[in-house]
Amino acid sequence: MTSRVDLARAVADRLPGLRVSERSVDRAAASRDAWPRHLVAEASAPQSRTEPALVAWPERPEQVQALLSFAREHGVSLVPYGAGSGVCGAIKPRSASIVVDTKRLTRLTIEPDAGVVDVQAGVLGVDLEAELARRGFTVGHFPSSILCSTVGGWLAARGAGQCSSRYGKIEDMVVSADCVLGTADAVRLRRRVGGPNPLGLMIGSEGTLGLITSARLRLHAAPAARAFAAYRLPSFELGAEAMRAIMQAGLRPAVMRLYDPIDSYLLSRGKVADDEGSERRGSGMPSGFWLRAALGSPRALNGAIECFERYLSASATLIVIFEGAADEAHVDLEQAERLLRELGGSSLGEAPARAWLAHRYAVSYRQSKVFQQGAFNDTLEIAAPWARLSAVYQAVRDAAGRHALVLAHLSHAYPDGCSIYFTLVATRRGAALDRYDALLDAVLGAALAEGASLSHHHGVGTSKAHWLDAELGGGLDTLRRVRRAWDPELLLNPDTFEPLRATPRVSLREPVPGIDARSGIATFRGETPLSEIEASARAHGLSLGLIGAVPRLSLAAFVEAGLPGIADPFADPVRGAVCGLEARGPLASFRLLPAPRRAVGPDLSALCVGAAGSIARVESASLALVRRAARSLGATATPALLSADEASAWQRIVTALTLTPAQS
């Protein structure tokens, strides 16, 4: 296609009903997401952005499918676009690309009897929950970006909401997803246990494997009551211990957030700071003067903060909110408060937790203030098992502290680990772009080296792509083969996941084989009998939590058989099952270090779990355990067969990862 005009004409001829725009205003708006590096780059060295050739707004899934067919015929790349609030540079169209804006895919059907909602990809989160609230339901997904993110974006990025410790992440909520693969085949991928689960590959694929047109999400009854508490803990470490104890006791708070000492202190002053703002603007003091001055010497600033923590206040603040039936919320809170008091917590009353809830979405709307004050900020949300959390926290603080002010809180807790949410603020003075890149690499390198996963819920995009091969244990090649299986011409979001820079070298911390009793994780070689693992777990007061007798299988066979006897994941969405995996096959090779949840592209463990060894053999695996005293996990799910369209899609994956081109 020689020009934009030609492309527009060809699209109009082929898809007469499709709404398309060549307007500069539309192409500019769809040219990128909210990755902070875009801002830093433009401020450092103004350059023209790359705008796509066209923006299209399909209104029906058939139009998406037709667009894919068109793209294949003409070799045009397609970049899906929701509300543009992603922060990892996953929206990176080329000048000849068509951006597929999903915002006119807005159908929403609630099926109360089935306990599900069918919602098209372009529905804004706030509209979905508003509609559900009117009917007395919730999906339970409340990202702070809920006012500027779409359902399709949630699935594509493998996102998490503020209530993930009760309802799980988005991947724990999906019953099925309707997609159009890069082959232009429409397929409904259903959640499945006991067999291949290609849905796990689509969620988190960031627009690279297919375009998600709609999803069927599980419904919960809207909570009848909430119970609130806030506690001061003697240290950040003890706060983390409290979160671990609460989750491992089987309690599932809707919200549980721990602020480190300086974050607790600074943020406890948030209201005062806001109140002062208007007066100060008239005082003649340049806004952000102190920020700019302090950020000029980040080592010193972080040193001062460490002094503050060491000598004045090491206490951390934990807020916790339970919700559900009236009795349930208050009984659970009482139990959590008992654990908090045992760990030296002192109550701050309900008010901080109530106030947090009242302002829960306000936090995402202040970034431009920082930018206007001559600084930039970014956030990185890494995930690690409980046993590694403290080391990861300290290593990242040390590494990032050379470049930026570092703040942190814990906000997505699971029985086996937690996400640490780092807020990084640095000056834009001087070589800001170099500083940004050095900061990002310092954080990600330190996190990986200490045994964390790069991302819990923001995703990879282009921002972390050069670290992806390290995260996947050399699995980038496997990921590329998966892409080619469903998108042979690599037309879908082609630059996402592809490193823009050389992959830095980093020595990953090897997980210690055996039982990590602190995290409740069993890591064993694939040939280890499951009964042996269960016995080892029981020696620590833990269990695999299987329903019925432990199968006479090796760990590898258990994983490849689809975890027979495991409770239905919907019974406890936050538990997780396989949290780490190493696999080798003819053309597939990857290793995922144990982490509670990750958002680092398609879930490669789906190539093994329930796949009967057809793609790769499990060399080792990490399973999340349950406390033997914890609550019952319910029943197993009924295994479901692949439908014809799913089987066809799955076979493409198997072929791509087992047969060389000559063989196939």
Added chain:
Amino acid sequence: MTRWVTLGLFVLLLPRCGGAAAGAEPKTAADDAAEAADAAGSGAPSEGDEADEPSAAPEKPRGPNCDDGTCSVCGSGICPAGWYCDESAPGGAACAWLTECAEKVSCGCVAKVLGSACKCRDESGIKVSCN
């Protein structure tokens, strides 16, 4: 040198410990950093915040109060400050941003970049409508 800077910053933070009201004090790094932390998703409330949340749902997710200039309403969603609302977007009102105008978004800047086909008004946020 670094030790002195550290000491200075330590002293800077010291009197602020305990959360005493400081209405006339100049804004500090701590305050700005708090905003930065807020901006990126921390947002712990002050202990003195009034409880104004009913104890039960259902309820429509309530957005932030944009009176403080941190955001603006756009369709059924909300745009962060620094973004503009394209009310004429073919997909429906949508937030967008221009790096050229990120430092200080204004109708002057947005109109200059988007051209004369777009009309801009500053009405509780920058609103754009294009032909």
